[in-house]
Structure formats: structure tokens, C-alpha cells
Amino acid sequence: MKIAVIGGGPAGLMAAEAAKSEGAVVEIYDAMPSVGRKFLLAGKGGMNLTHSESAEKFRQRYGARRASIQPLLEQFGPEALRAWARGLGVETFVGSSGRVFPSDLKSAPLLRAWLRRLRQDGVTFHVRHRWSGWDEKGALCFSTPQGNRVVSADAVILALGGGSWPQLGSTGAWVPLLAKRGVSLEPLKSANCGFDVNWSQHMRTKFAGHPVKPVVVTALTKDGKEFRQQGELVVTETGLEGGVIYAVSSWVRDEIVAKGAATIRLDLSPDRDLSRIINDLSQPRGSRSMASHLKRCVGIEGVKAGLLREYVPKQEFSDPARLGAAIKALPIQLIAPRPLKEAISTAGGVAFEGLDDRLMVRALPGLFCAGEMLDWEAPTGGYLLTACFASGHAAGAGAVAWLQTLGKV
Numbered sequence: 001m002k003i004a005v006i007g008g009g010p011a012g013l014m015a016a017e018a019a020k021s022e023g024a025v026v027e028i029y030d031a032m033p034s035v036g037r038k039f040l041l042a043g044k045g046g047m048n049l050t051h052s053e054s055a056e057k058f059r060q061r062y063g064a065r066r067a068s069i070q071p072l073l074e075q076f077g078p079e080a081l082r083a084w085a086r087g088l089g090v091e092t093f094v095g096s097s098g099r100v101f102p103s104d105l106k107s108a109p110l111l112r113a114w115l116r117r118l119r120q121d122g123v124t125f126h127v128r129h130r131w132s133g134w135d136e137k138g139a140l141c142f143s144t145p146q147g148n149r150v151v152s153a154d155a156v157i158l159a160l161g162g163g164s165w166p167q168l169g170s171t172g173a174w175v176p177l178l179a180k181r182g183v184s185l186e187p188l189k190s191a192n193c194g195f196d197v198n199w200s201q202h203m204r205t206k207f208a209g210h211p212v213k214p215v216v217v218t219a220l221t222k223d224g225k226e227f228r229q230q231g232e233l234v235v236t237e238t239g240l241e242g243g244v245i246y247a248v249s250s251w252v253r254d255e256i257v258a259k260g261a262a263t264i265r266l267d268l269s270p271d272r273d274l275s276r277i278i279n280d281l282s283q284p285r286g287s288r289s290m291a292s293h294l295k296r297c298v299g300i301e302g303v304k305a306g307l308l309r310e311y312v313p314k315q316e317f318s319d320p321a322r323l324g325a326a327i328k329a330l331p332i333q334l335i336a337p338r339p340l341k342e343a344i345s346t347a348g349g350v351a352f353e354g355l356d357d358r359l360m361v362r363a364l365p366g367l368f369c370a371g372e373m374l375d376w377e378a379p380t381g382g383y384l385l386t387a388c389f390a391s392g393h394a395a396g397a398g399a400v401a402w403l404q405t406l407g408k409v
């Protein structure tokens with residue numbers, strides 16, 4: 001019983017491990033010279049493996065796709081993931097935000113130990129093998145430095161990633177290949193991404209790269225609820241990015257599609273309420289410039305003062321009530337998501353409606369899909385990797401279970 005896993009990211013490696021542990025012969029194919037490149041990059045800034053919050057809260061992070069992701073998490077969720085890492089000699093800890101990290105915050109030791117174990121268990125790796133579809137007999141076609149190769153397998157697990165950061169291997173080039181075979185797909189879209197703003201030239205040149213912190217972002221989402229999160233964002237040459245922007249990004253993206261633009265509000269002084277700010281701004285300015293008045297009375301300077309100048313008419317600076325209102329709720333219009341290649345993750349992909357509960361494509365028996373190429377999205381916080389691992393685990397076990405029903409095991 002041979003299972004071909006195409007894509008050696010966290011989802012594909014986990015699928016391979018799950019299938020191997022059930023006795024399958026597993027071969028992994030990846031287009032890049034080495035596997036797990038995005039996983040390694042995720043470890044650069046401190047790899048957030050999963051989250052320690054309650055199972056109920058955790059599931060809610062998958063929004064409209066919660067019902068599809070929940071059964072996967074029940075088989076291999078945050079606790080199983082931490083135990084799995086421990087099994088590879090990597091302890092995890094819960095940070096102050098509830099996020100779970102490997103004890104050294106890195107992904108490289110975890111990946112190294114994992115690849116060593118997979119090889120010892122007999123999983124075979126074929127790197128520099130770019131999958132390009134099927135031949136007329138249904139065999140898998142790869143382009144390799146040695147030329148084209150055709151491979152047959154009893155079952156195939158695709159774990160090809162989304163379309164963000166294509167330089168790390170996941171290019172989204174699989175979309176037309178699956179569309180041609182009738183697989184039901186949602187268009188790939190940027191998730192956890194920055195957005196364009198119509199900045200003035202002054203804002204671009206003076207403040208691009210400046211972090212805005214602390215800041216609270218609020219937005220009125222479509223179900224009438226208020227999104228509200230304190231954090232940090234960064235002004236870029238084209239707009240805004242950073243953690244708190246990523247957190248609201250799925251609403252902003254969909255709002256832009258529906259209405260052409262989305263408005264968020266920034267509270268530039270989260271520690272003071274409006275009445276205090278108005279009071280502080282009402283102190284006599286004397287001969288001080290407005291810039292030093294703002295700095296001295298309400299602690300606003302640099303990029304925060306730049307944002308106020310960008311949006312508040314000059315004459316309103318002398319009106320404490322109007323300026324105070326702008327400081328507490330500065331409206332910023334976001335006009336376009338940054339391109340998919342710059343996003344942290346991808347929304348859209350293979351629709352769950354076309355898959356069975358083993359993640360097998362109903363229309364193409366023997367073909368399974370896992371990881372970010374499936375149509376779900378979640379905020380950052382460990383939810384992305386957890387769902388990739390969980391779906392990889394389900395697809396690996398599912399492929400073996402399907403082969404068993406055919407008597408091939």
C-alpha cells in the first residue's frame with residue numbers, strides 16, 4: 001500500500017507520519033530543495049505552535065469553518081500537539097497571552113527531530129519534485145532536475161499550502177490543476193494581511209516603517225458586533241500592517257469586497273478616557289507649538305501625531321473636544337488588501353463540501369487534501385499551524401482507512 005504525500009509542510013509531514021504509523025509505505029514529494037520552509041520561517045519570530053485557551057474558544061477562531069475544523073481538532077487538537085512535540089524532545093510553554101511556544105521559541109530543532117524520526121520510520125523524501133498534475137492513466141507527474149517523472153500510488157495526499165510567501169514553496173499553482181478535475185474550490189485570498197491606505201506623500205515618506213503602539217483598533221463588524229483589540233500596528237509605505245491589523249483582516253477584506261472600502265478606528269491613547277483627554281488638551285497652550293502641546297498634555301508625538309495631522313483638519317486642532325474625539329476614534333479607510341504573496345496565510349481553497357470526513361475528495365476517490373490549501377482561515381495565535389497539523393493527521397489516517405476498506409492493507 002503506497003501513499004504519496006505531495007507537499008512537505010507541517011500538514012504533509014503530519015499526514016505522512018499518521019499514515020506511516022498505520023503501516024503504509026509513505027513517500028513525500030516536495031518542489032523545493034528541502035521541506036518545511038514556511039514552518040522554519042514561522043520559527044524566526046518565535047514560533048507560536050498553538051493556544052492554551054478553552055476548546056470552545058479555540059474552535060470559534062475558525063469562524064464560518066468551525067463545523068469543518070472541530071472534528072479534526074477532536075482527533076488531534078492543541079493538547080495532542082503539545083504531547084507530540086514533547087515526544088520529539090521539545091517541551092512547550094504557555095506565554096502570558098495564552099499562546100503556546102516551543103521552549104526555545106524555535107522551529108528548527110523540532111523540524112530536525114521530526115525529519116530524523118520520519119526517516120528512521122522509513123518515510124522516503126523526494127525533494128525538487130514539482131507536481132504538475134496527472135497523466136492520462138491517472139499517474140502523478142513531477143518535474144525534477146533530472147527531467148519529468150511519473151509516479152503511481154494507491155492513495156495521494158495533497159498538502160500543497162496556500163499561496164502566500166510563494167518563495168517558500170506554496171505557490172497556489174495547484175488551483176487550476178484541481179479545478180480541471182472538477183474539485184470544488186473557493187478563490188484564494190489574502191488572510192492575516194496588511195491593507196492599502198491612500199496616504200499623502202508626506203505620511204509615506206516620513207512615517208513608513210514606524211510602529212504605532214499602544215493602539216486599540218475598533219470596527220463595527222457585519223453582525224453588528226464591535227471588534228476591539230489593543231495591540232500594535234505599523235505604518236507602511238502603502239498602508240497599515242501588524243498584529244492588530246491581521247486580527248481584523250478577514251472582516252476588512254470582506255468589507256472591501258462588498259463595499260469597496262472598510263473603515264477602522266484607532267484609539268491612539270488607550271490609557272486615557274475621552275473626558276480626561278479633553279480636559280488635558282484644554283490646558284492653556286501659551287506660546288507652545290501644537291506639536292509640543294500634544295506631546296506634553298496627552299503624550300502624543302511622532303507617528304501618532306502624524307496620523308492626526310493626516311486626518312484632522314488644521315482648524316480642529318484648537319478644539320479640544322474635536323481633537324480628543326479624533327484621538328480616541330480616528331477613522332482610517334482601508335481600500336485594498338495587500339497581495340496574497342505578502343500575506344501571512346491564505347483564505348479560500350478546496351471546499352469542505354467536496355470532501356468526506358476523512359478529507360477525501362468525494363469526486364476523486366483516493367485523493368485527500370490537508371493544511372492551508374483547504375478553505376478555512378483563522379487569526380494568528382497558533383490556530384493556523386494547529387489546523388494544518390490536525391488536518392494532516394486526519395488525511396493521513398483517513399487515507400489508510402480508505403485503503404483498508406478496499407482491502408489494500
Ligand SMILES: Cc1cc2nc3c(=O)[nH]c(=O)nc-3n(C[C@H](O)[C@H](O)[C@H](O)COP(=O)(O)OP(=O)(O)OC[C@H]3O[C@@H](n4cnc5c(N)ncnc54)[C@H](O)[C@@H]3O)c2cc1C
Binds near residue numbers: 029037039172373
Ligand atoms: C512569516 C510567517 C510566520 C508564521 N508564523 C506562524 C506561527 O507562529 N504560528 C502559526 O500557527 N502559523 C504561522 N504561520 C502560518 C503557517 O506557517 C502555515 O499556516 C503553515 O506552514 C501551512 O502549512 P501547510 O503544510 O499547509 O503548507 P506549507 O507549509 O506552505 O507547505 C506546503 C509545501 O508544499 C510544497 N508544494 C507546493 N506546491 C507544490 C507542488 N506543485 N509540487 C510539490 N510540492 C509543492 C511546498 O514547497 C511546501 O513545502 C506563519 C506564516 C508565515 C508566512
